[in-house]
Amino acid sequence: DSGVTQTPKHLITATGQRVTLRCSPRSGDLSVYWYQQSLDQGLQFLIQYYNGEERAKGNILERFSAQQFPDLHSELNLSSLELGDSALYFCASSDQYTGELFFGEGSRLTVL
């Protein structure tokens, strides 16, 4: 158990809809990262937050947004969903000294 919790584990929705994925980091970790993994692909970095502030941005679409709340949990909002958004979405929190990432089990999004 990494200590990182992601909900929901599975989500099936239709094109054009909006979903929210939630992540609770490990106790004490201030950084949260979001990654997207399409079928049998590597991980695409989406965005990083540190203590409530956006720290780094990757290949995140304009239809996607994220935030980190004062209690350090984070949410990734995906809107106007397309078939190609179907993927595993991982959240990770990091050790502030080494940068070692601790991953949640992911949220599997299926867009029909």
Added chain:
Amino acid sequence: SQQGEEDPQALSIQEGENATMNCSYKTSINNLQWYRQNSGRGLVHLILIRSNEREKHSGRLRVTLDTSKKSSSLLITASRAADTASYFCATRLHTGGFKTIFGAGTRLFVKA
């Protein structure tokens, strides 16, 4: 584009053999990490090597880092069927909020 690229994309070996995976990256790094992913699961951290280190061992794992060539290798000795998984290198960059970028991964299959 990916910061890290693993080679080979896939590797199939017999139990007991050694498995070597390589990773190349493009820009200056703070550290390089290797992760393992069982199918559809979250990634698990294996080992971290800092930019001023050249070699590191952890159990049956040996990692080397050559910053002049911007490359790293992961050696798994005496492989077991349970080592079957995807292996990813990840580079923690100096800039951009210390974001951690993953390569596309090497799929390792160990035959019993």
